[in-house]
Amino acid sequence: MSQWVVLAVNSVSLGGLLFLLSAGFSLIFGLMRIPNLTHGSLFMLGAYVGVTGLRLGLDFWSAALLSGLAMAVLGGAMERLLLRRLQGQELPQVLLTLGLSFIVADLCLMEWTGDPISVSTPATLRGFVPVLGFVFPVYRLAIVLIAAAIAAALWLMLDRTRLGAMIRAGVDDPAIARVMGIPVSRLFTAVFCLGAGLAGFAGMLGAPILSVYPGLDGEMLPLALIVVILGGSGSLPGALVGSFVIGVLYNFGPALFPELAYVVLFLPMLLVLVLRPQGLFGRQTP
């Protein structure tokens, strides 16, 4: 019995991490129509940067913020220096992000070596807390709370601010958005920075649970992809729902179907593709 509770808690906390990762991916895809194949690498690199921050004496939260900021800057540079040169050409942009993901992966290997690095849970959030007769790890609950807070903040931003309105307009119809004077190019950079920053922050946030190791990028990217195809591109509610569905499948799958765990993970995505290609909450067909 308690095994299932543990899996449930892990599902929810993974869901929270996935949301932070996929929200950025979804916004980038929805606005710029490119699946950013570097997203997994940004998650991993963010975690590695955070590790270096810890080694330089920063506390956990400062390191996590550093991860987010560093990835935001890197993302912005990627967008302005490379992606913008290929403006309008979706396929070359996607392939560019693919190439960059290989470069980042190997650079990480060179800098931080191939050994997995474990990160200790921040001191204030160690231990367990009793809830309703069960004990839950504090840190995993904290992740869920942080993800929820960021989700709320993102939703407020999209719904209430000018920037959010511009993003939503750009997602709905980029051509009209341009005609209406929305600075689409600057918007692209902003959204890319935001997405990359969230990914990097998520990487560090997840480090105490997942550790940091080469191949982390290859594990996280397909998950972000499934979440966005499932939930619909450019949709925050979609990313939220999708993340928790995948979090559950990722944890319960290997327990229930050890050999087909990976297939189980992709099944809802395949179903959605057959029945409703634009995703559960999506507006545009891919």
Next chain:
Amino acid sequence: MKPAALALAGVALLTLPYWIGGPYYVNIASQILIWAVFALGLNVLVGYGGLVSLGHAGLFGTAAYAAAWLVAAGAGQLAAATGAIGLTLLMSALFAVLALRATGIGFLMITLALGQILWGIAYRWISLTNGDNGINLSARPMPLGLSLASPAAFYFATLVIFALAVGMMACFVASPFGASLRGTRDQPRRMSALGYDVWLIRFLAVLFSGFWTGIAGLLFCYYDQFVSPHLLTLSSSAEVLLMVISGGSGTLLGPIAGAALVVAMKTIASAYIERWNLVLGAIFVAIIVLMPEGLVPGSRRLWRWALQRRGTPAEGVAR
């Protein structure tokens, strides 16, 4: 290609084991041919169909694993080969039905996901695939009783298949169906209005592409005598895609040149540099930013530009 150049290439390929300097290089040549067939297969979709797939390593691996599994289970070589290609065609059909729900980027994402699923099966369904340990083949097949154990013998067998592949591709490209496929790449809406069944054309193209991808996978299985999940990773799909775009999609020579380039670089560079992925990624980025049409058309373009600067009348507009 001019007949003289073609004849020269033919002679060079036929006599390769005698001048290339050792079995190590003969093996590299075999690898280049295998990957050239793979790249040609992918190019049917990418270059002529306008459909970029990032999941083709999944089809390649399906054929390789199916062959290995059937041989290990005791099947004869013909049964193993037919079974492998048959399964790959089925898998290609499945890919097509799912991925053709979208075009462009959507198609790319779905093929990526499908390729990942196949990798996941190879990696996790241990009772079927032996997981990370892979499947070993004790010996290469002996078609018509001839041994393919030596590098030179295997090379010649591969060369025959490669020649067949190139021949069929050339036929395909020059055929009405090839023209239909190219039409759907350039103006799908117009093609539909002209009476073409765009979905069916693309579906058949995926099958044709899957067939040659499967042949390449089969060849690789016999070449290496070992299959592992690494064959189906995203980076494998990316590598073959790089071969197509670096050489130049939409030409026949391009994927072959790209395969030669990437395999040569990977093999030779790995001996000196540890970071193959870094180099792969860097080349990817460089080509996309600097010479997006690929080396073959890009070189032609440079050649014509050079001729023009010297005052020689340039050739007509190339296709």
Next chain:
Amino acid sequence: MIALEARALSKSFGGLRVSADVSLAVEAGERRLIIGPNGAGKTTLFNLITGELRPDSGSVHLLGRDITSVPSRRRAHLGLARTYQIITLFPRDTLLHNVMLALLGLSPLRWNPVVELASCSALRQRALDALARVGLEGSADQPLAETTYGERRRVEIAMALAQRPAVLLLDEPFAGLSIPERQQVLNLLLAIPRDTTIVMIEHDMDVALEFAERITLLHFGAVIVEGTRRDVVDDPRTREVYLGA
């Protein structure tokens, strides 16, 4: 005999009604002109007729047969051809290849993956003949990208005619053409034999009125006036639509 008929075609996008209960019947061999201000729903009507858009209600009949549920790609085989406002041909290919693609579209040969297209001499000849009908057989081997806009429009018409359609839909065929080019295209269209029924959308009244026998005026997705050239030109509602209430 009615060659093309639309019965109560309606289409809305969200709250926007782009076709409101449009009915029209075109006799075999007729030359029908569809006019109306921008946004009147003329191209939408064409898209509904060719099947690129599915109507919310209503039906389309070609040569007496209800084709409402026939997929768009089959309608060419039933005798329907169209040209587009924005020319979307195959710029990397020669004029000859463009026309050959039009011919192949209706031929089972299009599924053949082994024979060499360049050696299909019967097909080539038919394509050359089609180009000759629009006066472009001399440029057959020129890439489309190197031709003028007027020439491309003629190629497009050659491609449509090559399919020997029973009904030909022309969407603003004169748009973007110079005066002499317009005359060329007009002469071309006037020379099309009566076994092809023609429906044309056009803004340029000078040339279009020379061509039309009957005119349908659309506004806000609905048919406002329909009749002979004289009827429509004299009708006060026509002036209202174009000059405002």
